[in-house]
Each structure stands twice: as C-alpha cells, then as structure tokens.
Amino acid sequence: MSEPAGPEADPETGEVTYRIRREGGGVFRSLGATWRRRPWLRRFSYVVLAGLVGLGAFWIVLTKDLPSTDKLADYQPPLPTMVRGIDGQIAYSYARERRVQLRFVDFPRQLIDAYLAAEDKTFWTHGGVDYTGLLGAVVDYASKLGSGGRAKGGSTITQQVAKNILIGDEYSVTRKLKEMIVARRIESVLTKQQILELYLNEIPLGRQSFGVQAAARAYFDKDVDQLDLREAAFLAILPKAPERYGRKKFEGMAIARRNYVLDQMVANGWATPAAAAEARAMPLGLKPRRAERYDPSIGYFMEETRRRLIDRFGENAEDGPLSVYAGGLWVRTSLDTTMQNAVRDSLRAGLLRYHGNRGWVGPLAHIDDLDTWQTQLIVSNLTIDYKDWRIGVVTSRSGSSGQIGFTDGSTATLTGIPDKLRAGDVTAAAPINSSTYAVRSIPEVSGGMVIEQPATGRILAMQGGFDSGLGSFNRATQAMRQPGSTIKPFVYATGLQYGMTPATQVLDGTFCVYQGAALGNKCFRNFGGGGGGSHTMRWGLEQSRNLMTVRIANDTGMPRVIKTFHNVGIGDYKAYLSFALGAGETTVSRMVNAYSALANNGVQFNASLIDYVQDRNGKVIWRGDDRRCMSCNMPEWDGKPMPRQARRGKQVLDPATAYQVVHMLEGVVTRGTAVTLRDLKLPLFGKTGTTSGPTDVWFCGGSQDYVAGVYLGYDNPRSLGGYAQGGRIAAPIFKQVVLATKDRWSHQPFVAPAGIRMVRIDRVSGKQVMGAEPSDDPKSSIIWEAFKPDTEPKRYTAQDEFTRKRDALIAEIRGAQADRVAASRPKAETEPGDFVQEQGGLY
Secondary structure (H helix, E strand, C coil): CCCCCCCCCCCCCHHHHHHHHHHHHHHHHHHHHEEEEEEHHHHHHHHHHHHHHHHHHHHHHHHCCCCCHHHCCCCCCCCCCEEEECCCCCCCCCCCCCCCCCCCHHHHHHHHHHHHHHCCCCCCCCCCCHHHHHHHCCCCCCHHCCCCCCCCCCCCHHHHHHHHHHHCCCCHHHHHHHHHHHHHHHHHHHHHHHHHHHHHHHCCCCCEEEEEEHHHHHHHHHHHHHHHHHHHEEEEEEEHHCCCCCHHHHHHHHHHHHHHHHHHHCCCEEEEHHHHHHHHCCCCCCCCCCCCCCCCHHHHHHHHHHHHHHHHHHHCCCHHCCCCCEEEEEEEEECCCCHEEEHHHHHHHHHHHHHHHCCCCCCCECCCHHHHHHHHHHCCCCCCCCCCCEEEEEEEECEEEEEEEEECCEEEEEEEECCCCCCCEEEEEEEEEECCEEEECCCCCEEEEEEEEECCEEEEEECCCCCCCHHHCCCCCCEECCCCHHHHHHHHHHHHHHHCCCCEEEEECEEECCCCCCCCEECCCCCCCHHHHCHHHHHHHCCCCCCHHHHHCCCCCCCCHHHHHHHCCCCCCCCHHHHHHHHCCCCCCHHHHHHHHCCCCCCECEEEEEEEECCCCCEEEEECCCCCCCCCCCCCCCCCCCCCCCCCCCECCCHHHHHHHHHHHHHHHHHCCCCCHHHHHCCCCEEEEEECCEEEEEEEECCCCEEEEEEEECCCCCCCCCHHHHHHHHHHHHHHHHHHHHHCCCCCCCCCCCCEEEEEECCCCEECCCCCCCCCCCCEEEEEECCCCCCCCECCHHHHHHHHHHHHHHHHHHHHHHHHHCCCCCCCCCCCCCCCCCCCCCC
16 A cells, blocks of 8 residues: 655655745744844844835935936927028027037037047046046035035036036036936937037037037137137137136136146047147137127117017917027018118118207216116117217216216217216217217107018018117007008099099088087198199199098098008098098008008008028928918829919909009109109109198108108107108108119009000190190190099090189189288298198198
8 A cells, every 4th residue: 555645755855845944934033033132133124224215215306307318319409590681691690699509410520529528538438427537526525515615527428418408507416416317318318429419519608609619609700610729629618617718817727728628638649749739839819709790770670570470489488499589490581681771871861861950869868876887888788880879878077078988898088068968878979089989969850661562562671760779669660650641542542442533623622520519610721721723633642632632531431431541451540531631640561561552553462571480490380471282282284274372462452543543643753742752763653741740751652663651750749840841851761762772673664454544634624635645744734644444534625724724813813812811920930842742630
C-alpha cells in the first residue's frame, strides 16, 4: 500500500519551500523584535520615512506647475510687426524690443563658438545640466550667503533657455531646481541645434535687443554674418551683464571679459592664437546707442495704421497670437513716400505762410522740476523733424538770453527769448552757431491733408498736423470740422439726380426760413452779401453762391440731400438747410473719399491704408480686397467663360450725375474760386470752402488718378481773420503738392460714362448754341456742357440775349447799391479778391 502524498512527497521542493518560509519569517520576526527593543532604531525609521514623504511632497510641489516642454517645439517668440509701403520696401516697425528671428544655419560658427566659450563649454556633451559647473555655483552661493551678493555660474545654455522662455528670472534655490528639471526635459524634446537656435534668438543682450542678430545691429550696425572675431566675442559676454558692458564707463571691464572669452576659444581650439591676439589688441568698436530711424514724414500715416491693426488684432501678446507688438505680422500698406513727403512739406509750408510774423505763440509743454529736466524731457516724447530745429527745455533765463537743454543732455546758449518764455518751458529752437540757439515758433494753426486713389480707395499720403513728433492727434482722420462749401457739390448732385441740369436757371436771391413766432424769419446770404437774378447751376457752383445752393436743396428736398451725404459717407445729419452749406461736422478723410466717388463716376471704395496682412510665416490672414473667386483655381478648363471677380466698389451716385458735377467743378478751377490752380494746365476739378467765422478753410479735388483734401484751422476753433478763404489759403497747399509730383499727374481728360452728351451752350444763359465753337479762353461765352439724354436746353435766341443784358444791368445796379451800403459799415480785416468766395453756415 502506498503512503499518502504530502509535503515530503517531493522532498527537494517541499524542503526548499519550507526553509524559505521558516527562515524568511524568522528574519522579519528578528528585525521586528530588534525594532521594538531599540528605541533609537524606531526614531531613525520614523525620520527616514518622514524624509521620504517630505522629499516626495517637495518633488510634487516643485514639479506640479512646471510648464510643458512640448510647446518649445512650436514656440513662437514675440516679434515686432513690420510695415511695408506701396513699393514693397520696409517703411516702419511696431516694436518695443529689438527682435530678429534667425534659423540655426544662419548663425556663423565663430559666433556659436564664442557663446559656448563664454557660457557652456560642455554644451555638446551634457544632458542639460553640467554637474561640475553646478558644484562651483553651489560653493559660490554658500560663500555669498547673507551678503546680498548673487551667485554666478552653474547654468548651462539649456538651463538659460528654460529660464528665459519657460520659468522666469526669480533668484531662488527652488527656481534653480526647477530650471534643472526643465533643462533635462528640454534635452529629451529638442536637438542641440534647436536649443541653440532658441537661445541665440531669445537671450536678452541690452539696448532693448533680444537675440544676437538684433544685438549685432544695436552694437555694431552689422548683421551676424558680418561680425569679426572681436565683435563676436563681445556679444558673447553680454548675457552676464547686458546693461553694463555696453556702457562707456565699464569699457575696461568689457575688454577684460571679452579677452577672457578669446582665451577660452583658443583653449578649446575654436580660434587660433594669432587671430585671438589680433582681436585682443583692438578696441570694442561699439556704435553709439541709437533708436531705429525711419522716414519721419510717415508718422501720422503709421500711427493711423497702428490704430487700425490694434482694433483688428490686439496690441500685446495677451490679446492673441497675432498682436501688433508680439505677433510678428507683415503688413503691406498703400503708403507712397513720394506723395507723403510732398503732402507733409506742402501742409507745413501752408501753416507757416499763414502763421507769418505772429512770433512765438507759447510753450509746447512745461517742466516743473528742473533738477530732472533731461528725464522729463525724454519722457515727454516731443520731437521735431523740420530743418535743423530741435526740441529743448529752457533751464535758466537772464534777460533776453538763457540756457536750453536737449534730450541728449547737451546744453546751449539761447538768445532772442520772448517775454513770455520762462524757465521750464519746452520750445523749439534752431542753431545759430555751434553753441548758440534761437527760439523758433511752431504755428498755432494746424490742419490735415489726405491723398487717395479714386480707382481703389487706397490712401497714398496722410498728414495730420505740423509734425507727428509733437503729438499723435491726427487731424486728417480724428478732427471733426465743418466742411463749408466743399459739401456743395453733393447738394448739386442731388439736384441733378432729380431733374435739374448744369444749365438750369436758379434764382440767386434772398432766401428766408420761417422758424416760428418766437424766432421769426432766418435768412441766408452769400459770402460778402449781394446776389440777384437767375444764373445757371454751373455758375452757382463755380462762384459758390450760398443762396443758389440753399434754393437747390430746398427745391430738391433736404431729406434727399441728407441721403446723398449719407450715401457718400460724409456724415448723418438732420434735414436742416444749414447743412447744405456745410454746417455739419466731418473729417478730411471722409470728404476725400466722397470726392473720390465723384472722380470715379459714382463708384466708391472704402478708404484703406492696409492692403493685406501676413502672419510671421507669410500666410495672408487679412486682405483689404476680400473678394473671392472660387473657380479661379480650377485644375482644368471646363470650357465655360473665364471667371470674373465681382466688382469691388459701391455705386453711390449715378455715373452721369457724378460726371456732370466733376465737369462743373473743372470750371471752379478754370474760372471759379480755385482759379489759382489754372496755371497747372492739368485736367483738375475741385471746390474750395470757408466756414463761418471764418474758422476753417478747405480745398477738395484732384484728377481721375488722385483726389486730395486739405483744411486749416485752430484746434480750438476761432476766427482765422476776414481775409482767410479756401481759395487763398487751402488751394495753394494742394497746388504745391501737384508741383512737387507733377510727373505723377496725367494730362488725360476725365472720361465721361456712357450716355453723356456734350452740348455747346452759352455759359451765361445756359441755352444751346449753334454755329459757334468753344475756345481755350477760360472766360469764353461758349462752352461744352454735359447733359443726360433728352435734357439738352433750347437754342439761344435774340430774345435770350436781350434778357441776359437786362438782367446783367439790374444786377449791376443792385451791386452798386450793395457797395455803398458796405462802404458805410466799419471795415473788417479783408483782402481784395478776384472772385466771390464762400462762407458756409446759417446766417
């Protein structure tokens, strides 16, 4: 009989199992007994356990908020926005820091070696942390503990990338530990080349420059591929003290540190002893610190562009990845620098002509604490770019002379000081010699000017005052002013739209409006008074007759006139007759855009400064022309007609009506209130304007290629003087622009739209003339006039001639009576004029 199976059935296996259990249990029992008998062992165990728990907790706290290193693979550094003009050349940048992004292959090997010699010799071999260097940093930290000094060294380039991009620059042991952890993670995510690329593009190097390319431009005015050995070595020392080594008083320290870097490059075989010796013998060769310089004439244009970009994309990085100051945008604008310079110079000349000999009009600002005058002057951000003028603060005064200080800290003698100028006043001054300056006066009167391309709506030039360095307020787009008689062409356009013609006779007589029992009648008048008889609409527009304009508005209906103003974008007004004479408020840019619709046969485009915007990678993210052509990219032709994009502009006026108005406005230049432009011998149209007071003087007009608008007036409106009229002050400014850019203006006449009929008429009566031809004489009695189909006037007869002479005689008698009445009144500040000028508003 066999025995039952048990643990001993497999003696070998059973014995081993039994022994393990017995001996293992014995060991644990023995340790447990010892732990219970020995108190010190129990305390040690608790300490070790607590230490492990604390270490784990510390690790969790230390690492829980660390940023993910994965985002470094797609890291987008903050970059400035670059702006190009119409020719594609860089015209400006919106930047608070100097930044230029390069690829790793763009960095010269010599420059890379210089940085490795200065910052991280073992970069290519360590895994993110150099423990040998770290030990030295710990010793340095311990030696400076309690002294307030900051320990140096111990950070690899990878750790600096972690600090600069992900962690921050807090000085603490925990930050250093975090930096080491993140550095190890970075090394597992990025290649060494990618880490160096981030470092060399992001490291702060002083003079508001980030990255080596920006620093190379800031310190040496060179690109990185043009740097020699001594310059590369200097840039490599900057991470240690970026705001110190670039200053003159620390030049000795900078040279010593640079030479140390050169020695390290030789020791590592990255430079020859001869090349290093030659570099050590050379000075630093730093360029003076300077701001980025762009054409100062474009200040107003670029500030308006900046406002529009910020409205669309935001200002700072917190506003989104495409912000103006961090998104690295590329912006193509319509800026035409030739036109811009002409507009700036012409408007300035007009302001100075009006200012004349008025002398000093007051300080630009005032500084109370003269102990810090240079800082306060810099902070005021007042500059000027006119001839050799400078902005300075009067630091002292004695009699008619004193001292003036400038932003660079220099001072000079100031002579010819006006009585009202005091110490602390900020003013403009111009040099008389190397050490003496004289006070200059900025005109108190100001104004704005815009030039637009009617066929596209693109604004080519914009000037919002005397100088953008004196203030960013743009009078071309932000100043709301009364347009005066420059609004009249749109009143006439409304009349033409509703049945009138350029030859329609309109009474130039008294026109009153009943305003109720309390106010009674309110009557309009012409500028300078006078009036009488009936005249053609053409004559009324050429001579800017208020009474005829009000009558046309009243007969057509003010609601219709107001609708025309709205359609062309001038503004939204109530249906009061005074608005027909320009009593409402608008801006220069709106008026120019409205006149562009006239020049473009009634088609209007939105006024634009920006053609398109690209992101940092070149992708177009916004376009001014937002039309889409879905079938334009067809892989194969489908046999159908070629696709056509939709028309961009909006038809805001009837084409024939727009052309009729332009044709009449050519007469304003030929023999009307803008006759000063006639000797340009170009096909131009335009209208002058003078508002009540007169407080503003205007001109708007141009050609089919370019339309411009300009006004002059005080920022706080007050009278410009009785002699101030649009034809005398504003039109010459436009004329100077044309003369400066004469080769850009076409001699081609305005093109009439389909349906327009050109008919010979008598200019005075408006009747059709047969058997005679118009002449080149601007005062010819026979002219070509534009009519819509079936609206031509009747033929001119002998009875018409008799009526014309009779009306002329009556008008002459009435004029003589008006002259006698005017002569009996006190004389105002006036100058004689050849043509009747206009004055808008309600009288």
